[in-house]
Each structure stands twice: as C-alpha cells, then as structure tokens.
Amino acid sequence: MNSVVPAPIATLPWRVIFILTALVGFGATVLYSAAGGHLEPWAGKHVARFLVLLAMAIVMSRLRMEFWKSITFPLYLALIFLLIVVEFLGFVGGGSQRWINLGIITLQPSELMKPVMVLAAAWFFDRLPPNRINGIDAIWPIAALLVIPSALVVIQPDFDAAIAYAFGLGVVAFLAGLPLIYFIGAAAAVAILAPLVYFFGMKPYQQDRVLIFLNPENDPLGAGYHITQSKIAIGSGGIFGKGFGNGTQSHLDYLPEGHTDFVFATMAEEWGIVGGFFILGLYVLLMRWGLTVAMESKTRYGQLVAAGLTCTIFFYIMINLLMVVGLAPVAGIPLPFVSHGGSSMLTMMICVGIIMSIERHPGAKRGQFS
Numbered sequence: 001m002n003s004v005v006p007a008p009i010a011t012l013p014w015r016v017i018f019i020l021t022a023l024v025g026f027g028a029t030v031l032y033s034a035a036g037g038h039l040e041p042w043a044g045k046h047v048a049r050f051l052v053l054l055a056m057a058i059v060m061s062r063l064r065m066e067f068w069k070s071i072t073f074p075l076y077l078a079l080i081f082l083l084i085v086v087e088f089l090g091f092v093g094g095g096s097q098r099w100i101n102l103g104i105i106t107l108q109p110s111e112l113m114k115p116v117m118v119l120a121a122a123w124f125f126d127r128l129p130p131n132r133i134n135g136i137d138a139i140w141p142i143a144a145l146l147v148i149p150s151a152l153v154v155i156q157p158d159f160d161a162a163i164a165y166a167f168g169l170g171v172v173a174f175l176a177g178l179p180l181i182y183f184i185g186a187a188a189a190v191a192i193l194a195p196l197v198y199f200f201g202m203k204p205y206q207q208d209r210v211l212i213f214l215n216p217e218n219d220p221l222g223a224g225y226h227i228t229q230s231k232i233a234i235g236s237g238g239i240f241g242k243g244f245g246n247g248t249q250s251h252l253d254y255l256p257e258g259h260t261d262f263v264f265a266t267m268a269e270e271w272g273i274v275g276g277f278f279i280l281g282l283y284v285l286l287m288r289w290g291l292t293v294a295m296e297s298k299t300r301y302g303q304l305v306a307a308g309l310t311c312t313i314f315f316y317i318m319i320n321l322l323m324v325v326g327l328a329p330v331a332g333i334p335l336p337f338v339s340h341g342g343s344s345m346l347t348m349m350i351c352v353g354i355i356m357s358i359e360r361h362p363g364a365k366r367g368q369f370s
Contacts, residue, residue, distance in 0.1 A: 011360075012058065013061065013356050013359060013360070015289060016286065016289050016352065016355075016356065017054070019282055019285050019286050019289065020050070020054070020286070020337060020352065022282055023279070023282050023283075023286075023336075023337035023338060024046065024047065024050045024337050024338075025047075026267075026275075026278070026279065026282075026338065027046060027263065027335075027337060027338035027339070027340075028043045028046050028047050029043075029244070030263060030266055030267045030270070030271075030338065031043040031046055031259055031263070031340055033244060033245050033247065033250075033266075033270060034247075034250045034251075034258050034259050034263075034266050035259075036251065037245060042259050042340040045340070046340050049342060049345055050337070050345065050349075053345060053346060053349035054349065056349060056353060057349045057350075057352050057353030057356060058353070058356070059353075060350070060353030060354060060356065060357055061353060061356035061357045061359070061360050062357070062360070063357050064357070064361045065299060065301060065302055065305075065357070065358065065361060068119060068305070068354060068357065069123060069126075069301065072116070072119045072120055072123040073120070073123065075116050075119070076113075076116055076117075076119075076120045076145070079109050079112055079113045079116055079149070080148060080149060080152070082100065082107070082109035083109050083110065083113070083149060083152040083153065084152065085100060085109075086100055086109060086110075086152075086156065087152070087155060087156075108343040110149075110153045110156065110158050110161040111161070111343040111344065111346065111347045112346070112347065112350070113149050113153075113161070113165065114161070114164050114165065114168060114312055114347055115168075115309055115312060115347060115350045115351050115354065117145070117146070117149070117165045117168050117169055118168045118169070118171075118172055118304075118305060118308035118309050118312060119305060119354075120145050121142060121145060121168070121169045121172035121173060121176075121304070121308065122172050122176075122301050122304035122305045122308060123301070124141055124142060124145065125138075125142075125172065125173070125176035125300075125304060126299075126300050126301040126304065128176075130177070133176065133177045133178060133179075134179055138178060139182065142169065142173060142178075145169065146165055146166060146169050149165060150162040150165055150166070153165075157202070157203060159197075159202070160319075160331045160332055160333055164312070164315055164316075164333075167311070167312070167315045168308050168309075168311065168312045168315070169308075170183070170186075171307065171308050171311040171312075172304050172305075172307070172308040175303070175304055175307055175308075176300075176304060198210065210329050225256065226256050226257070226262065226330050227323075227326045227330060229249060229254050229255045229256065229262075229265075230255065230262050230265040230324045230325070230326070231325065231326055232249060232254075233247070233249035233250070233254075233255050233258075233262075233265040233266065233268060233269040234264075234265050234268040234269065234324065234325065236248075236249070236269055237268045237269040237270065237271065237272040237273070237275075238272050238273070239272050239273045239274060240271075240272045240273075240274055241268070241269065241270045241271040241272030241274070241275060242269060242270055242272075243270060244270055244271075245270070246270060247266060247269040247270040248269070249265070249266070249269050250265075250266040250269065255269075259339070259340045260334050260339045260340055260341055261320065261323070261324075261330070261331075261332060261333065261334055261335075261339065262324055263334070263335050263338050263339045263340070264276070264279070264320065264321060264324045264335050264338070265324050267279070267338070279338065283317050283336075286313070287310060287313070287314055289355075290306060290307075290309065290310030290313070290355050291306075291307065291310055293306045293310075293355050293358050293359040293362075294306035294307040294310065294358075296359075296362055297358050297362045298362050298363040299362075299363065302358045302361075302362060305354060305355075305358060306354075306355050306358045306359075309351040309354055309355055310351075310355065312351055313336055313348060313351055313352075316333055316334070316335070316336045316344070316348070317335065317336055319331055319333045320333050320334060320335045320336075320339075321335070336348045
C-alpha cells in the first residue's frame with residue numbers, strides 16, 4: 001500500500017528541519033519583541049531568509065559526496081581569490097574591511113571559507129595514505145591550507161574567522177589521526193605568538209576587548225559596556241523572565257547589538273533561564289544529529305566532513321554564549337539560527353545542507369544526484 005505522503009516529502013530530513021524551525025521561530029519571536037512588536041526590520045527578514053536557505057539546503061542534500069569532493073579545491077581557490085579581492089575592493093563596516101558588494105547581495109568571503117576549510121581538510125586527509133599520517137607530508141599541506149586564508153582575514157582584521165578556521169581544521173585533523181604532539185606544538189606556538197599578536201597585530205579596540213574581558217568593571221561605560229549590560233539583562237530575567245515584550249535592556253537601547261551578537265541576553269531577559277535551557281536543548285539535539293550522521297557515514301570523507309561541520313556550528317554557539325556571559329572577549333560571532341544576520345545564516349545552512357547530503361548518501365556510490 002502506497003504512502004499517502006509523496007516520497008519526495010516523506011524522505012526529507014524532518015528531524016533536523018523541526019529543530020531548525022524551532023530555533024528560527026524562537027529567534028524570530030525574540031527579534032519581534034526587540035523591535036517593539038514589529039516584524040520589521042528583523043523578524044520578518046529572519047524567517048524569510050531561513051525559508052530560502054532551507055530550500056537551498058534541501059537541494060544540497062540531493063548531491064552526493066563525489067560532487068563535494070570534486071568542487072572542494074576549486075571552491076577553496078575561488079574563496080582565496082575573493083579574500084584577495086576584499087583587500088582591494090571590499091568596503092569597510094564596523095572598522096573592518098570584510099565585504100564585497102555584488103549589487104544583489106553583500107558577500108563576506110571569510111564566512112564562506114569556514115565550511116570550505118572543513119571540506120578542504122577532509123579532502124586532504126581522505127587522500128593521504130594512513131601510513132603517512134605521522135610524517136611531514138601530513139603537516140605542511142594542512143598548514144598551508146590554514147595559513148593562507150588566515151593571513152588574509154587577519155589583515156581585514158578578522159581574528160574571529162582565523163580562529164574558526166583553525167578550530168574546524170583542527171577537529172578534522174584530530175579525527176583523522178594526526179598525532180597529539182602536533183597539537184601540543186601548535187598550542188605552544190600560539191602561546192608564544194599571542195603577546196606579539198596582541199601588541200603588534202591588534203588594533204586598539206581589539207586590545208580593549210581582551211583587557212575588558214579580564215576585568216569589565218574597569219570601564220563599565222566604555223569598552224566594558226557590552227558585557228556589563230549583557231550580564232544585567234541575563235541576571236534580571238531570573239528563572240522565568242520578565243515576560244514576552246517586557247524586556248527593558250533591549251527596548252530602552254541599553255543593550256547594544258541586542259538583535260545580533262547579544263540576542264541571547266535579549267531572550268534571557270524576557271524568557272529567563274527556562275528560555276535559555278530551551279535554546280540549549282535544541283542545540284544539543286542539533287549537535288547530536290550531526291555527530292550521529294558522522295558516525296553512521298560509511299566513508300572516511302563523510303565522517304570527517306560531517307563531524308567537522310557539526311563542530312563548526314558548535315564553535316559559533318560556544319563562543320557566542322561564552323561572550324554574552326563574560327567568559328570570552330566580545331567577538332562578532334552571532335548565535336546560530338537565532339541572531340539576525342545573512343552571512344552567518346548562509347554559513348550555517350551550508351553546513352546543514354552538506355551534513356544532510358551525507359545523511360542521505362552515507363556510502364560511496366556513483367553519480368552526483370539521487
């Protein structure tokens with residue numbers, strides 16, 4: 001007996017679609033309240049953007065692993081080219097030169113490089129013979145993959161993107177079996193270079209972020225204002241919050257960037273700890289889905305890509321939540337699927353679309369579509 005539901009609809013990855021819809025729907029509710037009970041300028045665009053990008057992710061899920069392998073290196077080279085273009089033709093926003101205006105859309109190549117970095121690392125380790133994982137042949141190519149785009153984004157300056165590249169690539173390298181001694185060496189190198197980067201590589205406002213992170217009370221009305229107001233908003237929400245539409249920090253404009261980087265603080269003020277645990281629970285389900293897809297994939301490439309992209313999404317979640325509670329320096333990293341923002345939503349949905357593709361095609365078969 002044939003199913004009442006058509007096969008193309010029945011075979012959609014409804015589990016992750018429901019999780020994402022819940023996150024985006026709750027995020028739109030918070031953005032609606034932050035705008036004083038209006039769909040514009042944030043909530044309406046947030047939902048519309050999600051629907052378009054969800055359709056894109058579903059189309060991506062139809063592509064097989066062979067397709068992603070075939071375009072990985074061309075994509076990587078294309079984004080390197082665009083990062084170079086940004087240095088000459090990109091426009092400045094928020095003190096950084098990160099965007100290219102294409103007329104129809106504003107493109108941020110440094111964002112798109114985050115999932116592509118995972119694809120490139122997985123592509124390399126999938127081709128590397130297992131008996132050469134301990135040699136220099138496993139180090140210099142992967143180091144080059146990381147250093148070239150990282151150097152280009154640091155110039156912008158965008159240290160957050162460089163850290164995200166290292167995190168995604170590091171996850172893939174660790175899961176591929178790269179010896180632990182290399183990670184220890186990398187950590188030692190970072191510890192040695194960190195003071196040099198701080199004094200000679202960071203702009204004054206970036207140095208202020210680090211100092212204020214260590215002690216935000218030193219300048220509560222200046223550089224520490226974001227963290228201070230975020231803590232006030234979260235703390236004032238208590239367990240159940242002040243109620244939908246009753247937040248004062250965001251409505252009275254005390255909380256900067258309450259619709260983007262500090263949207264969690266906006267939410268916590270009105271929905272309290274209960275709302276916070278609701279979002280965290282959805283993220284746990286999303287991470288569980290991604291890691292389950294990685295474990296069930298029958299190819300090394302699929303396992304590395306799914307795990308790496310899942311951890312890329314986790315990186316966004318971790319840094320944003322640590323930032324809003326004052327446990328990490330203020331960074332321009334939004335909360336996935338909740339914050340308003342086109343570039344980050346595009347990056348997250350690309351990650352989800354590729355993981356969907358691996359879930360649909362866990363084994364290596366011929367062809368690119370099914």
